[in-house]
Amino acid sequence: MLSVEGLQAAYGASRILFDVALEIGEGQVVTLLGRNGMGKTTTVRTIMGLLPAQSGKVQLRGRDVTAAAPEKVARLGVGLVPESRQVFPTLTVRENLVATASNRLKRNNPWTLQRVYEMFPRLRERAGQSSGTLSGGEQQMLVIGRALMTNPHLLILDEATEGLAPVIRREIWQCLERLKAEGQSILLIDKNVEVLKRLADHHYVLEKGRTVWSGTSADLERDSELVHRHVGI
Ligand SMILES: Nc1ncnc2c1ncn2[C@@H]1O[C@H](COP(=O)(O)OP(=O)(O)OP(=O)(O)O)[C@@H](O)[C@H]1O
Numbered sequence: 012m013l014s015v016e017g018l019q020a021a022y023g024a025s026r027i028l029f030d031v032a033l034e035i036g037e038g039q040v041v042t043l044l045g046r047n048g049m050g051k052t053t054t055v056r057t058i059m060g061l062l063p064a065q066s067g068k069v070q071l072r073g074r075d076v077t078a079a080a081p082e083k084v085a086r087l088g089v090g091l092v093p094e095s096r097q098v099f100p101t102l103t104v105r106e107n108l109v110a111t112a113s114n115r116l117k118r119n120n121p122w123t124l125q126r127v128y129e130m131f132p133r134l135r136e137r138a139g140q141s142s143g144t145l146s147g148g149e150q151q152m153l154v155i156g157r158a159l160m161t162n163p164h165l166l167i168l169d170e171a172t173e174g175l176a177p178v179i180r181r182e183i184w185q186c187l188e189r190l191k192a193e194g195q196s197i198l199l200i201d202k203n204v205e206v207l208k209r210l211a212d213h214h215y216v217l218e219k220g221r222t223v224w225s226g227t228s229a230d231l232e233r234d235s236e237l238v239h240r241h242v243g244i
Pocket residue numbers: 022025027045046047048049050051052053054
């Protein structure tokens with residue numbers, strides 16, 4: 012589904028990524044772990060084409076997208092839920108969801124408003140409300156719903172549960188469990204390692220712009236000392 016090798020990237024003169032590698036198989040849930048500032052968001056931005064790769068390779072479903080523009084990466088089926096969590100504030104919930112809807116990839120059982128509302132009943136209740144008036148958690152659900160409406164092959168969530176109330180976090184975790192059960196490939200950046208161990212198939216740890224560890228949830232359990240050292244949890 013996604014393969015990243017030897018990825019290097021910089022903001023101006025400051026090199027942030029030195030050697031990032033990761034693989035996501037079809038239907039897999041994979042995490043990117045690491046303390047603040049280690050390059051997780053930068054990795055996602057580089058995969059999306061929002062920041063140019065200086066070297067290395069990004070392949071999406073066998074296609075080289077290393078130098079592709081963000082619109083193209085999105086069109087080829089990567090849906091990003093960015094850390095910034097931005098909705099179109101003056102549009103209603105429903106308008107936000109239909110604004111980006113597309114099924115260019117002709118996926119089976121495409122996402123519809125109804126399916127998103129089933130996943131997040133709160134969004135149905137607030138369908139006609141301006142999105143700017145939603146709570147932070149509801150806005151996050153809306154951003155996830157909006158990404159799903161593009162019918163992505165790969166969904167990337169950058170700190171989707173950060174700063175949200177426990178009850179909302181649980182709803183988002185449940186949503187991700189359902190997506191996984193439906194075969195959705197997902198790349199997750201999050202700090203809730205206990206939940207991630209249950210949900211994800213494979214994990215990668217970044218330290219100062221390098222992939223320094225990778226393994227399964229069982230490996231992660233066994234190497235808890237390492238996780239503590241690299242992730243600080
Ligand atoms: N636009 C930018 N210009 C210059 N440096 C940046 C920019 N964005 C991020 N950085 C720097 O790049 C490094 C990696 O940041 P990044 O956001 O990728 O880390 P992260 O692992 O996602 O951490 P966090 O959990 O804090 O988001 C940090 O040192 C950060 O200060």
